[in-house]
Amino acid sequence: MSHSAVEVLWSRNESPTVKTLAFKWDQEVLPGQFVMVWTPGIGEIPMSLSSLGEIKTITVKDFGPPSAAIISTNPGNKLYIRGPYGNHFTRTDGKKLVIGAGSGMASLAPLVDKNTYGIISAREKSEIILTGNFDQGKVMVTTDDGSMGFKGNTIEALKVFDAKVDMIYVCGPEKMLFAVYNYLKDRGIRAEFSLERSMKCGIGICDSCSIDGFQLCRDGPVFSIDQLGSMKEFGVSRLTYSGKRIQM
Ligand code: FES
Numbered sequence: 001m002s003h004s005a006v007e008v009l010w011s012r013n014e015s016p017t018v019k020t021l022a023f024k025w026d027q028e029v030l031p032g033q034f035v036m037v038w039t040p041g042i043g044e045i046p047m048s049l050s051s052l053g054e055i056k057t058i059t060v061k062d063f064g065p066p067s068a069a070i071i072s073t074n075p076g077n078k079l080y081i082r083g084p085y086g087n088h089f090t091r092t093d094g095k096k097l098v099i100g101a102g103s104g105m106a107s108l109a110p111l112v113d114k115n116t117y118g119i120i121s122a123r124e125k126s127e128i129i130l131t132g133n134f135d136q137g138k139v140m141v142t143t144d145d146g147s148m149g150f151k152g153n154t155i156e157a158l159k160v161f162d163a164k165v166d167m168i169y170v171c172g173p174e175k176m177l178f179a180v181y182n183y184l185k186d187r188g189i190r191a192e193f194s195l196e197r198s199m200k201c202g203i204g205i206c207d208s209c210s211i212d213g214f215q216l217c218r219d220g221p222v223f224s225i226d227q228l229g230s231m232k233e234f235g236v237s238r239l240t241y242s243g244k245r246i247q248m
Contacts, residue, residue, distance in 0.1 A: 101172025178235030
């Protein structure tokens with residue numbers, strides 16, 4: 001479980017609370033896999049990579065001390081990373097749609113190519129990120145308050161989305177994942193969802209990431225729409241970092 005120390009090469013603000021940091025890391029990572037990023041003395045959190053070339057990136061939202069510490073790592077300083085862990089999205093050469101809400105768009109970004117459409121949702125304009133990854137005319141932005149793009153939520157955008165796609169990939173808050181799951185489950189479309197749970201070890205030891213007999217760090221974080229159908233906890237409850245079960 002040793003960490004690689006990688007130097008931050010550059011950073012870029014994606015929004016007032018989201019920042020992308022780039023580093024060189026000679027490790028193969030597949031779309032949807034995650035790494036554990038450690039800040040000595042503060043903590044370690046799981047993060048998906050937002051680009052996977054020779055120069056890799058993480059796109060971080062300030063959710064608390066560990067993510068704030070990562071965001072404030074300046075070019076020239078080091079990040080401490082271990083992994084990659086978990087399974088990955090199934091690649092398809094056909095047409096695809098990625099649905100990302102908030103910072104969930106970061107883990108979908110490596111899937112985006114010329115055959116990819118996008119629905120990006122957030123509460124308001126300042127939370128919309130990574131629209132520039134899509135070809136012109138292929139991304140629909142929705143905000144709850146109408147400050148950018150379509151005024152409404154992800155489901156309302158899905159109802160007006162009219163391109164035919166072979167696969168849908170989804171990442172974001174579980175409330176949104178649950179709504180998209182319910183919208184898609186009887187429509188016969190292949191879909192994969194990236195879930196989020198508290199993670200401590202990242203390698204199947206601590207069980208902090210368990211959901212209905214699956215461990216997110218080993219069996220996920222990516223699950224098919226059929227697997228989600230067998231999970232009673234999906235969209236209902238989760239364990240906090242301290243092990244307390246809370247309702248969604
Ligand atoms: S994070 Fe420890 S078992 Fe998954």
